[in-house]
Amino acid sequence: MLSIKNLHASVEGKEILKGINLEIKAGEVHAIMGPNGSGKSTLSQVLAGNDAFEVTSGDVTLNGENLLAKVTEERAREGVFLAFQYPVEIPGVSNLQFMRTAVNAMRHHKGEPEMNAAEFMKLAREVSKQVDLDPAFLKRGVNEGFSGGEKKRNEIMQALLLQPKLAILDETDSGLDIDALKVVSDGVNALRAEDRAILMVTHYQRLLDYIVPDYVHVLADGKIVKSGGRELALELEERGYGWLGIKDEATADSSALSNSAN
Amino acid sequence: MATTDQEVNELIKREYEHGFVTEIEVDTFEPGLNEDVIARLSAIKKEPEFMLEWRLKAYRRWLEMQEPDWAHLGYEKIDYDSISYYSAPKRKEDMPQSLDDVDPELLRTYEKLGIPLHEREKLAGVAVDAVFDSVSVATTFKEPLAKAGVIFCSISEAVRDYPELVQKYLGSVVPHTDNFFAGLNAAVFSDGTFVYVPKGVRCPMELSTYFRINAANTGQFERTLIIADEGSYVSYLEGCTAPMRDENQLHAAVVELVALDDAQIKYSTVQNWYPGDENGKGGIFNFVTKRAACIGKNSKVSWTQVETGSAITWKYPSCILRGENSVGEFYSVALTHNYQQADTGTKMIHLGKNTSSTIISKGISAGKSSNVYRGLVKFGPRAEGARNFTQCDSLLIGDRCGAHTFPYIESLNKSAIVEHEATTSKVSDEQMFLCRQRGINPEQAVSMIVNGFCKEVFKELPMEFAVEAGKLLEVSLEGSVG
Numbered sequence: 192m193l194s195i196k197n198l199h200a201s202v203e204g205k206e207i208l209k210g211i212n213l214e215i216k217a218g219e220v221h222a223i224m225g226p227n228g229s230g231k232s233t234l235s236q237v238l239a240g241n242d243a244f245e246v247t248s249g250d251v252t253l254n255g256e257n258l259l260a261k262v263t264e265e266r267a268r269e270g271v272f273l274a275f276q277y278p279v280e281i282p283g284v285s286n287l288q289f290m291r292t293a294v295n296a297m298r299h300h301k302g303e304p305e306m307n308a309a310e311f312m313k314l315a316r317e318v319s320k321q322v323d324l325d326p327a328f329l330k331r332g333v334n335e336g337f338s339g340g341e342k343k344r345n346e347i348m349q350a351l352l353l354q355p356k357l358a359i360l361d362e363t364d365s366g367l368d369i370d371a372l373k374v375v376s377d378g379v380n381a382l383r384a385e386d387r388a389i390l391m392v393t394h395y396q397r398l399l400d401y402i403v404p405d406y407v408h409v410l411a412d413g414k415i416v417k418s419g420g421r422e423l424a425l426e427l428e429e430r431g432y433g434w435l436g437i438k439d440e441a442t443a444d445s446s447a448l449s450n451s452a453n
Numbered sequence: 454m455a456t457t458d459q460e461v462n463e464l465i466k467r468e469y470e471h472g473f474v475t476e477i478e479v480d481t482f483e484p485g486l487n488e489d490v491i492a493r494l495s496a497i498k499k500e501p502e503f504m505l506e507w508r509l510k511a512y513r514r515w516l517e518m519q520e521p522d523w524a525h526l527g528y529e530k531i532d533y534d535s536i537s538y539y540s541a542p543k544r545k546e547d548m549p550q551s552l553d554d555v556d557p558e559l560l561r562t563y564e565k566l567g568i569p570l571h572e573r574e575k576l577a578g579v580a581v582d583a584v585f586d587s588v589s590v591a592t593t594f595k596e597p598l599a600k601a602g603v604i605f606c607s608i609s610e611a612v613r614d615y616p617e618l619v620q621k622y623l624g625s626v627v628p629h630t631d632n633f634f635a636g637l638n639a640a641v642f643s644d645g646t647f648v649y650v651p652k653g654v655r656c657p658m659e660l661s662t663y664f665r666i667n668a669a670n671t672g673q674f675e676r677t678l679i680i681a682d683e684g685s686y687v688s689y690l691e692g693c694t695a696p697m698r699d700e701n702q703l704h705a706a707v708v709e710l711v712a713l714d715d716a717q718i719k720y721s722t723v724q725n726w727y728p729g730d731e732n733g734k735g736g737i738f739n740f741v742t743k744r745a746a747c748i749g750k751n752s753k754v755s756w757t758q759v760e761t762g763s764a765i766t767w768k769y770p771s772c773i774l775r776g777e778n779s780v781g782e783f784y785s786v787a788l789t790h791n792y793q794q795a796d797t798g799t800k801m802i803h804l805g806k807n808t809s810s811t812i813i814s815k816g817i818s819a820g821k822s823s824n825v826y827r828g829l830v831k832f833g834p835r836a837e838g839a840r841n842f843t844q845c846d847s848l849l850i851g852d853r854c855g856a857h858t859f860p861y862i863e864s865l866n867k868s869a870i871v872e873h874e875a876t877t878s879k880v881s882d883e884q885m886f887l888c889r890q891r892g893i894n895p896e897q898a899v900s901m902i903v904n905g906f907c908k909e910v911f912k913e914l915p916m917e918f919a920v921e922a923g924k925l926l927e928v929s930l931e932g933s934v935g
């Protein structure tokens with residue numbers, strides 16, 4: 192489904208991705224792990240089409256189509272979904288209106304009729320239960336005053352509403368306590384489907400206890416340095432990144448960051 | 454995450470949709486201003502003697518006045534002798550007796566603007582007074598209003614038919630000595646709307662005036678006077694558009710509101726005068742004085758404005774809170790794009806005991822525009838227990854525009870309470886990326902974000918117009934992300 196070949200990308204002239212190769216088939220769940228600064232988040236942003244990053248070479252196709260030739264919103268309508276690590280607030284715009292606008296943009300793209308406010312409300316209430324989010328959140332401004340955990344659940348709720356082909360989850364576990372982690376994981380597991388690929392970016396293996404991946408890749412200094420099955424994550428947990436010849440000096444910082452985001 | 458310049462440029466090119474010119478026969482004065490011009494104007498309008506004297510007094514004083522230059526605005530000096538001070542559609546008779554006498558081309562103009570004046574298709578539940586260049590061409594729903602005792606007519610008619618009310622209140626809130634533009638208006642005002650709501654009457658429908666500037670090189674100087682007698686209520690809305698012309702046109706209006714004991718006036722404006730093109734050429738110079746006197750105890754005046762048009766906006770709808778427990782409110786959305794300049798805000802003058810006021814101002818700047826909030830909150834020595842709450846928010850779109858806030862607070866009473874909150878934010882790249890990542894196109898995203906920013910003000914507008922205002926913002930904004 193997703194094919195990444197020799198992808199190089201830079202931000203403000205600094206090369207971050209230095210030749211990524213990755214194949215993900217429909218129905219598979221892949222986890223990308225690696226220390227901070229290895230390029231995990233950059234990969235997510237580049238796939239979703241953030242113009243702040245410049246692709247300098249390489250190819251990315253989704254179901255055979257050149258993804259890099261499309262702008263952000265076209266990629267989204269073709270089924271690329273990114274659950275953000277730090278979802279931004281949009282004050283005054285209700286979550287409900289935001290989500291309905293997004294759902295209708297997708298429906299419009301597929302030639303389906305738009306959903307009216309009442310129909311969407313019904314759907315949104317059902318889906319909000321799936322991620323244990325009080326329907327009162329639907330009326331609040333997008334992410335406005337949400338806790339870290341609420342923001343992450345709100346992201347997964349959007350994935351469930353939009354039913355993407357490729358769901359990219361960027362550090363979805365950061366800032367979550369164990370209960371929230373479970374709720375979010377249940378939501379992600381509900382996304383697993385024969386015709387959908389999931390790419391999880393995470394620093395820690397604990398998420399993988401709840402969402403069991405088919406493949407695990409280790410990213411270091413802009414390249415995938417090792418790939419394996421589920422057991423690779425456990426090995427990393429036990430031995431750290433050092434045995435792969437990777438310096439992981441950022442680990443202490445990143446755990447501080449994930450705590451503060453909670 | 455920025456939209457590319459090309460995308461932006463394409464979107465900005467969107468044209469002003471009310472920019473057409475109506476081809477009709479008009480009577481227009483030669484440009485220039487002197488006492489003869491004023492006398493001619495007064496004669497055409499068959500005004501009583503007192504009115505001509507009033508105008509001449511204002512004119513003589515105006516000659517001694519200076520054009521204000523304290524605003525944060527830059528424009529070429531206006532040549533007041535190059536402006537024509539009267540332009541009116543030629544009529545078949547002296548005055549139209551009914552809509553049948555109004556030039557059909559004119560009626561079509563209003564239909565194009567979405568303001569049907571024809572009896573058969575009138576705007577449901579809204580009475581409309583249509584002012585075209587210098588004259589009022591039609592007022593709808595006069596009869597049901599008359600039944601309720603509400604007077605809703607052009608100011609020219611009021612001068613003739615209700616001289617006592619006019620003499621008592623005209624200039625009582627904004628005297629001709631108030632400022633340069635108010636002085637000019639007092640001398641040459643050509644038409645506008647007059648409303649009187651008698652004691653204890655709740656006006657049975659929304660009242661609305663639709664202003665249209667059509668003729669070239671003509672100033673529009675309308676004058677509106679609304680009087681709400683004891684215990685009455687009225688909601689009034691004005692809308693404005695003008696053709697696209699390369700020259701700037703002057704619009705210097707005066708609006709006076711008077712609220713007696715327990716009376717309430719809600720005054721809403723959707724201002725969409727031609728803003729000029731993307732290079733800053735043309736557009737309306739909008740120098741307007743709007744003021745309300747809350748004379749009576751427990752009276753209340755609420756100003757709501759959505760300002761998206763005009764090359765220059767200079768406008769400070771204000772409240773003089775004289776009556777005990779009187780309330781003043783100001784809710785404003787001012788949007789500037791391209792080279793538009795707005796210097797707008799309010800004055801809340803607390804004179805009476807326990808008076809209170811609320812100011813919510815939302816300024817949105819895009820393109821290379823400049824958007825200024827200027828406000829005065831003043832407490833007189835007898836304003837025991839008075840209070841004000843002010844919230845001023847600015848939103849920037851792109852990095853070539855400016856937003857400034859000049860709040861002035863003067864208190865002569867120790868018991869007064871003032872709260873002031875201000876924020877400046879940007880439509881951030883992260884917000885845009887989030888919206889686009891969810892499949893929402895950039896124009897829709899900007900419009901959604903800006904509408905969210907303005908929500909507190911839009912909810913104050915009458916229903917029908919809140920929708921219009923939202924759409925207007927969408928049109929004015931599309932593709933302004935850079």
